[in-house]
Amino acid sequence: xxxxxxxxxxxxxxxxxxxxxxxxRFCELSAVPEGSKRAxxxxxxxxxxxxxxxKLYAVQNLCSHQDKFLHTGRVRNCRITCPLHGAQFDLxxxxxxxxxxxxxxxTYEVRVVDDWVEVAV
Amino acid sequence: xxxxxxxxxxxxxxxDAPSTQEIIAxxxxxxxxxxxxxxxxxxxxxxxxxxxxxxxxxAKKELQTLWKKTWQFACREEHIPEVGDYYxxxxxxxxxxxxxxxxxxxxxxxxxxxxxxxxxxxxxxxGCASEFRCPFHGWSWNIDGTSKNVVCDWDFPHVERKSMxxxxxxxxxLGGFVFVNMDENAPTLAEYIGADAMAHINKWKxxxxxxxxxxxxxxxxxxxxxMEAFMEAYHVLETHPQVAPSNxxxxxxxxxYGEHVNRFISTLGVVSPHLKGRxxxxxxxxxxxVGDSSMLQGAxxxxxxxxxxxxxxxxxxRGMFEQATNTDLSAVSDSExxxxxxxxxxPNTFLFPGISLPMVxxxxxxxxxxxxxxxxxxFLRPVPKxxxxxxxxxxxxxxxxxxxxxxxxxxxxxxxxxxxDTENLLLEQEGLEASAKPGLTLGNxxxxxxxxxxxxxxxxVFGK
Numbered sequence: 376x377x378x379x380x381x382x383x384x385x386x387x388x389x390x391x392x393x394x395x396x397x398x399x400r401f402c403e404l405s406a407v408p409e410g411s412k413r414a415x416x417x418x419x420x421x422x423x424x425x426x427x428x429x430k431l432y433a434v435q436n437l438c439s440h441q442d443k444f445l446h447t448g449r450v451r452n453c454r455i456t457c458p459l460h461g462a463q464f465d466l467x468x469x470x471x472x473x474x475x476x477x478x479x480x481x482t483y484e485v486r487v488v489d490d491w492v493e494v495a496v
Numbered sequence: 497x498x499x500x501x502x503x504x505x506x507x508x509x510x511x512d513a514p515s516t517q518e519i520i521a522x523x524x525x526x527x528x529x530x531x532x533x534x535x536x537x538x539x540x541x542x543x544x545x546x547x548x549x550x551x552x553x554x555a556k557k558e559l560q561t562l563w564k565k566t567w568q569f570a571c572r573e574e575h576i577p578e579v580g581d582y583y584x585x586x587x588x589x590x591x592x593x594x595x596x597x598x599x600x601x602x603x604x605x606x607x608x609x610x611x612x613x614x615x616x617x618x619x620x621x622x623g624c625a626s627e628f629r630c631p632f633h634g635w636s637w638n639i640d641g642t643s644k645n646v647v648c649d650w651d652f653p654h655v656e657r658k659s660m661x662x663x664x665x666x667x668x669x670l671g672g673f674v675f676v677n678m679d680e681n682a683p684t685l686a687e688y689i690g691a692d693a694m695a696h697i698n699k700w701k702x703x704x705x706x707x708x709x710x711x712x713x714x715x716x717x718x719x720x721x722x723m724e725a726f727m728e729a730y731h732v733l734e735t736h737p738q739v740a741p742s743n744x745x746x747x748x749x750x751x752x753y754g755e756h757v758n759r760f761i762s763t764l765g766v767v768s769p770h771l772k773g774r775x776x777x778x779x780x781x782x783x784x785x786v787g788d789s790s791m792l793q794g795a796x797x798x799x800x801x802x803x804x805x806x807x808x809x810x811x812x813x814r815g816m817f818e819q820a821t822n823t824d825l826s827a828v829s830d831s832e833x834x835x836x837x838x839x840x841x842x843p844n845t846f847l848f849p850g851i852s853l854p855m856v857x858x859x860x861x862x863x864x865x866x867x868x869x870x871x872x873x874x875f876l877r878p879v880p881k882x883x884x885x886x887x888x889x890x891x892x893x894x895x896x897x898x899x900x901x902x903x904x905x906x907x908x909x910x911x912x913x914x915x916x917d918t919e920n921l922l923l924e925q926e927g928l929e930a931s932a933k934p935g936l937t938l939g940n941x942x943x944x945x946x947x948x949x950x951x952x953x954x955x956x957v958f959g960k
Contacts, residue, residue, distance in 0.1 A: 440631070454890075457623075460629065461623050463621065474618035474619075474621070475631050
């Protein structure tokens with residue numbers, strides 16, 4: 376017998392997981408229009424929200440290379456570049472895509488509720 | 497019976513087949529001057545010595561001579577659209593940070609800290625900087641190359657800050673390409689390319705295109721050997737049998753311009769002279785392949801009585817490409833839409849200004865290994881009519897064992913052609929190393945680009 380999960384079951388699981396996450400209001404959606412980014416501290420964590428290519432991403436606002444802020448870095452093709460030494464990270468996965476960084480940065484769930492961007496940190 | 501007619505050296509052309517110019521002259525939308533011209537010159541018929549491909553000492557000489565004195569395509573302007581944007585260009589152990597200092601001021605800094613030499617930016621990277629700061633001790637430079645900070649400068653009273661600017665290579669732009677040259681005494685890029693070829697390049701407006709795909713792969717062969725695999729259509733019949741039914745291969749046209757530029761025009765939508773009488777016009781249309789065949793999906797591929805495959809293909813391409821890419825091709829000739837225009841800009845760049853095969857190739861030796869090279873394929877597409885320039889595609893790096901068909905953004909049919917091209921190269925590299933014959937033998941016409949290219953290699957390496 377194979378162990379399968381029906382799509383409806385998977386949806387329930389996803390909803391449960393989402394419900395289990397604690398989301399915090401980050402900023403109004405209008406404060407991060409397409410092509411922009413915004414940084415703030417949530418529960419002691421430096422968070423950067425990026426709005427690019429029609430999607431919101433939330434990542435740690437610190438480079439994994441030498442702990443410098445990322446928020447003034449260029450975003451292109453859903454990657455952000457550290458302005459100081461040039462490390463680059465995939466906004467969706469947090470993966471370091473080039474040297475000098477070798478470690479990923481944390482990513483966070485992000486959603487929009489009542490025109491507010493909310494992040495689960 | 498195969499009869500060889502006597503010609504002066506270099507004057508023979510594919511017999512019993514229309515010339516490239518005759519094919520193009522029949523098109524409905526006529527071609528511009530740069531297409532309708534010829535510039536062939538016989539350059540000798542002696543063998544080309546093989547040491548240049550197999551001797552590591554020759555590669556070392558190239559590094560000190562050829563690579564230090566020639567204009568090289570480093571990046572596209574679209575890679576660095578804003579002030580502070582940068583792109584790292586490497587050539588063997590040389591490395592440059594190409595950065596935009598002001599709207600019309602692009603510079604190439606030698607990529608090394610002036611303290612203890614650490615690279616200021618890692619190779620193969622790009623991004624945006626407000627300063628270039630060394631990750632080791634924090635010495636930093638403004639984007640205009642002037643010294644910004646020397647940490648603990650009390651310990652460096654012997655350092656003259658004003659003279660601690662980042663050293664630069666020369667930079668020029670052309671058609672949206674950024675070229676660099678390490679030689680302060682080199683001719684200008686326009687002089688280097690020459691007036692004739694410059695007139696061609698200026699017509700193409702390649703600055704109005706953007707990179708829609710960028711694929712990189714290491715090829716197990718010398719960089720010159722690899723480039724030369726793309727300099728003739730002579731290999732099409734054997735290497736790309738699937739292409740020959742719709743490619744004027746043996747009757748392609750070959751031209752040289754000055755020392756640094758050469759080209760071929762290889763017509764599409766016509767049957768190869770090798771297959772004459774064996775292929776129908778409908779077969780030609782059925783075999784038609786372009787760099788991005790998804791644009792031709794759903795096309796009516798049934799020819800009417802008396803209709804030629806070439807004309808149908810031109811009409812089809814014009815409509816479907818315009819629609820798929822939101823561009824205006826009304827002023828583009830049938831030949832520019834269909835044919836393969838392959839230009840080499842010495843030493844390592846190929847430009848393909850056509851629409852059906854809109855590539856740029858770049859070749860660089862792998863650091864410390866004369867038997868390997870880095871081959872890059874860029875596909876360019878016209879910027880959409882609404883003027884909004886899409887971001888250039890990210891580079892996809894293939895492993896040596898991977899097929900080009902696996903790369904994101906690569907048309908499967910075109911990827912298969914590149915696989916066929918590059919699969920020959922290891923055999924050629926190893927064959928030259930195993931050979932009892934000390935030279936390559938070249939055809940006088942179809943392989944003139946290789947001879948022209950190698951003559952320029954010799955000029956730089958031996959000062960000939």
